Amino acid sequence: MSRTVLIASDHGGFVLKGAIIQALRQTDWTVENLGPDCTGSCDYPQFADKLCQRLLDAGEDGQNGQMLGILVCGTGLGMSMAANRHQGIRAAVCTCDFMSRMARAHNNANVLCLGERVIGQGLGIDIVRSFLGTNFEGGRHLRRIGQFDTTTKP
Ligand code: RB5
Numbered sequence: 001m002s003r004t005v006l007i008a009s010d011h012g013g014f015v016l017k018g019a020i021i022q023a024l025r026q027t028d029w030t031v032e033n034l035g036p037d038c039t040g041s042c043d044y045p046q047f048a049d050k051l052c053q054r055l056l057d058a059g060e061d062g063q064n065g066q067m068l069g070i071l072v073c074g075t076g077l078g079m080s081m082a083a084n085r086h087q088g089i090r091a092a093v094c095t096c097d098f099m100s101r102m103a104r105a106h107n108n109a110n111v112l113c114l115g116e117r118v119i120g121q122g123l124g125i126d127i128v129r130s131f132l133g134t135n136f137e138g139g140r141h142l143r144r145i146g147q148f149d150t151t152t153k154p
Contacts (some may be wrong), residue, residue, distance in 0.1 A: 004058075005132065006069045008034040008051045009116075010044035013072025013079075016116035016124050020070060023125045029132060044073045048082035052089045055110060065104070065135055069111040070128060076115035083111050087149060095119055097130035104134035106141045 005024060009017035014036065024031045034050050036042050051069045058067050069091075071079035076093040083091035091111035092103035095118060103109035112131045114124050136142075 002030055002066075003028065003132075004030045004032060004067045006032045006034055006051050006054055006067065007072070008047040008069075009036065009072040010047060010074075010079075011036070011039050011041050012044075012074030013114065013116045014039045016114060016119075016121060017070075017072045019121045020072070020114075020125060020128050023128070027132070044071075044078045045082040047071065048079050049086075052083050052086040052111065056086060056088050065108075065110075067110075068132060070114065070131075071111060072114045072116055072124075074115055074117040076113040076118065080111075080113040083113065090145065090148070094127050094131070096123070097126045100127045100131035101134045104131055105137045108136040108141065108145055 007017055007021060021031055021033060035047060048071055051071060055067060055069050071083060073079045080091045080093045083089050089111055090107055090109045091113050092107060092109040093113040094100040094103055100112060
């Protein structure tokens, strides 16, 4: 099955988004850029919602990690807050590749959030590589992430 990474940003994450897209061209991931197409000021929740909806439409578990999302804004914070409002989305702001590896392995994060004003391009691309290259470990971690949604609490 081909693997797809959805990516979107706001104006604050536009340049890092471009660098990530460029880096992913050398991998077997298919990249879908959900915008914006220019650096004009825009509202990050619109792009977070667009990406999360597209990911959830493909199935809550992102087809077992075959579809993942990346959201880039100035800090990664606004994007993660907006994304985590969607049930079934587990968005993680990461500032190092240890965090992005753990976000996948332990938290089954399906969206990576990055801050262009926080990290450089080289680090950003490393974080993306770790995120996309790590699988969820399941087991006890599945039980724990199952407790995220209030409806599943005892
Ligand atoms: C835009 O100026 C900035 O607020 C946004 O990119 C993001 O950092 C919000 O969390």
